[in-house]
Amino acid sequence: MINKDQKNKASSLHTDSLGAGYGKKVIVDGITISISAGEICTLIGPNGAGKSTVLKTIAGQLPAASGKVFLCGDELAGLKEKDVARRLSVMLTGRLTTDRMTCFDVAATGRYPYTGTFGILGDHDREVVHEALKLTGADHLCDTDFNRISDGQRQSVMLARAIAQEPEIMLLDEPTSFLDTGHKLHLLTLLRRLAKERNIAVVQSLHELDLAQKFSDSVVCIHNGKAERYGTPEEIFSGDYINTLYEIKDGRYNTYYGAAEPDGIKGEPEVFVIGGGGAGIPVYRRLYREGIPFAAGVLHENDVEYPVASALASVVISEKAFEPISDEAVNRALAIMEKCKDVICTTENFGTMNAGNLKLRDKGL
């Protein structure tokens, strides 16, 4: 008991078997997570699983259906609106339209919990807002109308707004939606740095699994009405779990590459591809597009091509990692090659380990 209390104190954000939903309809139940200052926790899960609902409940915008939320050790339900606002800021998904507000005005709304009755900004408030805008690289947009900037710039301004609120916890609902790859990377790098430098605990939801894997300290998987798994990215992105989480039916998610591959063309292979080292990948993709079943080999299990080949080829002849290609594998490959109409060799480089493939090429071509 004492131990648990201490943990609550140490972590900026803690939820205790939290249930999130609308009214009596509970959408996600039993969420118990702890996030310390400087850490990023990412919620992943299929569309409609309830990631936004969980974030809204943590932010206090929806009442908790069950369980508790603790912000810096204090229970959310017992805090005044203003105290919540000083501890927690949000960045929501969706486009914001404003009316005659400059980017500075928008970012300055973050100072709300600190200003007086009429919300007049003091010198210190201005300083904080400018600093926040500088941090997100949006300082030059200060006097520009918020409606006239790009989506990437909008996210920078909204992030500056969330920072200007000087929170200890930041909640971001799909901060990368609407952004191109470059801006996605920029935003998450910034967030990573912010969390560390300002000691902010960040909770976000992301659709980009590869980015979730790279930028999170912990990952919560929302699925089937519960926090199905909660752990480090290394724990979550291993084995076959992501396919289960997203109920992937038409392919497989490769956790090493952070990319999904479709199911390959089934059937008797018509083409045999001798690949290795990455040169075969374009050929595999081409054959997949043409709808031609093919065999690939002999590939080492640690070859860069191996995951793509095993996703797309109907047969893959493989060899154990770091072992020279055995005669047995070559013979298996030959047996299949004989039935194929075509043989394509994509590699020019043959060394000790793939000497077997040279034999294959000589026989095949």
Place this chain on the structure above:
Amino acid sequence: MKKDMDKQRKIRAVTGFALLVIAAVILFILSLASGSSRITADTVFGVLTGRITDQSAHRIIMDIRMPRALSALILGGGLSVSGFLLQSFFRNPIAGPFVLGISSGAKLTVALIMITSLRYGFAMNSWMMIGAAFAGALLCMMTVLLFSGKVRNMAQLVISGVMIGYICSALTDLAVTFADDANIVNLHNWSKGSFSGADWQDIRVMSVMIFAAFILTFLLSKPIGAYQLGEAYAENMGVNIRSFRVFLILLSSILSATVTAFAGPVSFVGIAVPHLMKGMFGTSKPVILIPAAFLGGGVFCMGCDLIARMLFAPQELSVSTVTAVFGAPVVIWIMLHRAKERSMS
């Protein structure tokens, strides 16, 4: 450079308010000086300074023209602030008490109570009128709110408001048709919108209502500003959304109800003036815009009332006719401006 921007904004705000006050003073004096009987500016000043007390000019100015000018100023201000509140509340630039049918609702209940009082012979007073108007305004507001929960699209919201307005107007016409002949003229004038006919007792009542509502609205500047970013962000900034929404509904209803009780439905002031002020002051900050909308509404309505009286004198136009002529183009301008902005981003 940043400091310059702040300074510029301050200068713009001060100049803006100064211009509005000057315009208000000029229009006020013009309102006192113009009318069917010729009164010179000198006489007006004489009456105002108390030098002239016994002539008929004194009676015309003090008992007819001044209450009329004051009611245009006060009610115009109230109408415009109520428009600003509704625009903030619905996050819809063309929301306003007239467009959303709230004025028409107030008109209906006021017409009903007027007819009943005439038929059963009890005397009406300003408070009863305001009470009836408030009930009608609130009823329509609630109906619009009911729709707004179902429709996310701002055009649909406005359409439902306009339809509610038509229904209320039709019912009002129906009630007027069945009223006694003598009352019809009276009711008919009022139901088109007019600032005439107020006495000093009315001015006192409307001042109390409008100024109280105005001050409460002004005190809500900060949460209204937060609400401009949407409900979710406002909530995260520490605004108690539930009570804030109730306050906003009550205040905008009180404002448009008071105006309707005294002047009938006056169109387009609630939409046009807040936008004109946003353009003039270059901001949508409530701390500036609420007083600006009030002053601007007063100036706008005094000006329109002056035109309504003078253009075809001695024949008088209804003030709504004039406010529509100046207000409707503003709505079109808002649309074009929005379309341009959208195509730019």
